[in-house]
Structures are given as structure tokens and as C-alpha cells.
Amino acid sequence: MVGENAEPASIRRQLEEVNRRLRDHPLNSEEFTRARALMKDTSVEDRTAVAAALREQGLPGVGTQMRMMLFGLTSLARLNRKRLHLENLLSQAG
Numbered sequence: 001m002v003g004e005n006a007e008p009a010s011i012r013r014q015l016e017e018v019n020r021r022l023r024d025h026p027l028n029s030e031e032f033t034r035a036r037a038l039m040k041d042t043s044v045e046d047r048t049a050v051a052a053a054l055r056e057q058g059l060p061g062v063g064t065q066m067r068m069m070l071f072g073l074t075s076l077a078r079l080n081r082k083r084l085h086l087e088n089l090l091s092q093a094g
Helices: 008-024 030-040 044-056 062-093
Strands: none
Touching: 008 062, 030 044, 030 062, 044 062
């Protein structure tokens, strides 16, 4: 973690790295986002249709999405907290 007295250039480099990691995070992937949107737009009664649509489009299935969320939410939250901290340091630095 960057110190309170770190140089703004150092903070910016770290912020760029955190933003890159957020952009590349599996829960921010296009496939995951499309799969979640498809599930959101479909009623619970159409589970078979949802599973088929996910398969047809090559998107992660329901079980895979749940595992991704289970194992990915903590790291995504940690990255977002770090991003906010770095942004606050930058705003305080000038």
C-alpha cells in the first residue's frame, strides 16, 4: 500500500495498475456481464431456456457464474477499495 507521503507520480502509477486489474477482472469481463444480463432479463420459470441460451452464446453457465462470484467478489471489492484510497491520496496531493 502506498504511504500518505508518496509522490503523486508513484500514486498515479499504482492507480493505473489497479485500474488495469479492475478492467481485466473476470467479473468485469464482457462474457460475464452478458451472461448476467441474460439471466436478469429472463424469468425464473425459464431456467432451461436460460441454460440453453447461455450455452448457445458460449457464455458461462449458472453454476460457473456462481463460482465466479463466490471466488471473485472479495478480490473485486479489495481492488475497488484500493482504487478509492489511491484516488483520495491523489486528490489530497494536489
